[in-house]
Amino acid sequence: MQAALTGHLVLATLHTNSATAAVPRLIEMGVEPYLLSAVLRGSLAQRLVRRLCPHCAAADERLASKRLLDKVGTSTLRKHGRGCDPCGGSGYVGRVAVGELAMQDSRVTEALTKTGSLDAGTIDALGAKGFVPLRQDALQRAAKGEIGIDDIMALLNGND
Numbered sequence: 001m002q003a004a005l006t007g008h009l010v011l012a013t014l015h016t017n018s019a020t021a022a023v024p025r026l027i028e029m030g031v032e033p034y035l036l037s038a039v040l041r042g043s044l045a046q047r048l049v050r051r052l053c054p055h056c057a058a059a060d061e062r063l064a065s066k067r068l069l070d071k072v073g074t075s076t077l078r079k080h081g082r083g084c085d086p087c088g089g090s091g092y093v094g095r096v097a098v099g100e101l102a103m104q105d106s107r108v109t110e111a112l113t114k115t116g117s118l119d120a121g122t123i124d125a126l127g128a129k130g131f132v133p134l135r136q137d138a139l140q141r142a143a144k145g146e147i148g149i150d151d152i153m154a155l156l157n158g159n160d
Contacts, residue, residue, distance in 0.1 A: 001031060004039035018134060019045040019102035020126075023109060037109040045134055046099035049141075049151045052079060053087035057145055080148050096146055098155060100134045102126055 004010045016025050022043035027033055057079050081091020102108070108126060132140075138155055141147045 001035050001039060005035070010039075014043075016045065019043040019100045019131075020108075021045075022102075023104075033109075036104075040104045040109060042101060042103045044099060044101045046097045047134065047155055048095040049098050049138070049147045049155060050092040051094045051096045051146055052148055053081040053084060053091055053093045054145075055086045056082045056084035056091060057148075058082055079142070079145050080150070096141060098134060098138045098141060098147070100132060100137060102131055103129045105129075 014022055014025050016022055020043070023036060023040070026036060026040075058081075059079060081087060083089040083091045087093050103126070135156060138147065138152050142149065142152055
């Protein structure tokens with residue numbers, strides 16, 4: 001905190017489930033809330049997810065359960081990698097980062113400091129700054145065919 005107060009750019013890692021959980025975590029670690037509003041500019045949460053092979057990704061004919069569809073919000077996101085020579089038969093090539101970036105301001109930091117969570121107005125303020133929740137980023141990547149439904153479910157089950 002001292003380095004950040006003197007104008008230095010400080011990058012740090014924390015173990016949290018979301019970008020907005022950084023403020024309560026820092027307070028738990030003993031950082032004074034008034035310091036956070038002075039120095040915290042943003043927080044990023046990310047998860048690495050397997051990237052579907054672009055050569056063999058195809059529509060997934062498996063029927064998704066109603067519970068699954070309710071959880072992800074759509075039935076059009078079913079793709080899987082069948083396996084081919086370029087991916088070594090796995091259906092996946094590399095990984096892609098799914099993430100959320102919360103740009104902090106005094107309103108957001110104050111809300112997180114007081115309650116540990118965000119009210120609807122503060123979430124709207126984050127949205128106006130381009131905040132895309134981890135879940136939404138994962139769904140957007142699935143809609144593009146980058147990741148599969150199984151990986152979305154693993155990601156969401158880890159966060160919920």
